[in-house]
Amino acid sequence: MSKVRVLVLAGYGTNCQRETAHAAMLAGADEAVIVHFSELLSGEVHLGDFNFLIFPGGFLDGDDLGAAQAAALRWRYARTSSGKPLVDELKRFFEAGGLILGICNGFQLLVKLGMLPGTGTEDFQRQVSLGHNDSARFEDRWVHLRTDSQSPCVFTRGLDRMYLPVRHGEGKLVPRDEETLAELEQSALVALRYIHPESGEATMEYPHNPNGSPSGIAGLTDPSGRILGLMPHPEAFNHPTNHPSWTRGDQAPLGIELLANGVKYLRTQM
Numbered sequence: 001m002s003k004v005r006v007l008v009l010a011g012y013g014t015n016c017q018r019e020t021a022h023a024a025m026l027a028g029a030d031e032a033v034i035v036h037f038s039e040l041l042s043g044e045v046h047l048g049d050f051n052f053l054i055f056p057g058g059f060l061d062g063d064d065l066g067a068a069q070a071a072a073l074r075w076r077y078a079r080t081s082s083g084k085p086l087v088d089e090l091k092r093f094f095e096a097g098g099l100i101l102g103i104c105n106g107f108q109l110l111v112k113l114g115m116l117p118g119t120g121t122e123d124f125q126r127q128v129s130l131g132h133n134d135s136a137r138f139e140d141r142w143v144h145l146r147t148d149s150q151s152p153c154v155f156t157r158g159l160d161r162m163y164l165p166v167r168h169g170e171g172k173l174v175p176r177d178e179e180t181l182a183e184l185e186q187s188a189l190v191a192l193r194y195i196h197p198e199s200g201e202a203t204m205e206y207p208h209n210p211n212g213s214p215s216g217i218a219g220l221t222d223p224s225g226r227i228l229g230l231m232p233h234p235e236a237f238n239h240p241t242n243h244p245s246w247t248r249g250d251q252a253p254l255g256i257e258l259l260a261n262g263v264k265y266l267r268t269q270m
């Protein structure tokens, strides 16, 4: 594929698709189209015609049964109109070198489907989940973040500290067990952490850590680095005036830098 073609998947309660497609274009994509899940099922649209798939934020199925839980089952069991499992198309997309970004509700979907943190796509074993915030309420604020320079993640390359908005009720990472958490840390799959703004260190302190996620985990990648899921919304910081105190001259790297890294990576593969 000689172009960066982004598919932003919509439907069943996503609400950030337009802003996400806009951000993808600002990040340098050649094309960003919003596609309804049913268009993948009917075969009107094929994942294989794209190389960058984004699961945007929202309230899939009204967060019933837990955020993105029903959507994960839909992905796992849905069949296309030709009778083939849709999830096989997703596996092929990834195996062909495609990039996958899950933002907030999209991150919840990726972990509940078992694509993240990921041990390959053969079995989609769920290893972690994202549960209710410790505050037991929806958290809507900007947070300070730091990337892990050791992480294989292609999206966070060259980025250090970031400042992005979060808006979620279920952002606390819940590992299957302590070993899973230790493995995540050791393999540098924790691509992004909530940090204390003064110390710059990963924090559990509220409200800097908005949900009580262990080790300040805000985003995960897979061993290939081509999948990133994160609770903050990079697409919502797409212009300097989105920064809450831009009138005082405050600045931070735009969230679209994360998407731009994805676009740059794909160009190097062409």
Ligand SMILES: NC(=O)CC[C@H](N)C(=O)O
Binding pocket: 056, 057, 058, 059, 060, 063, 067, 103, 104, 105, 106, 167, 168, 169, 170, 171
């Ligand atoms: N902004 C979002 O995508 C929110 C995700 C999910 N509905 C939650 O509240 O946790």
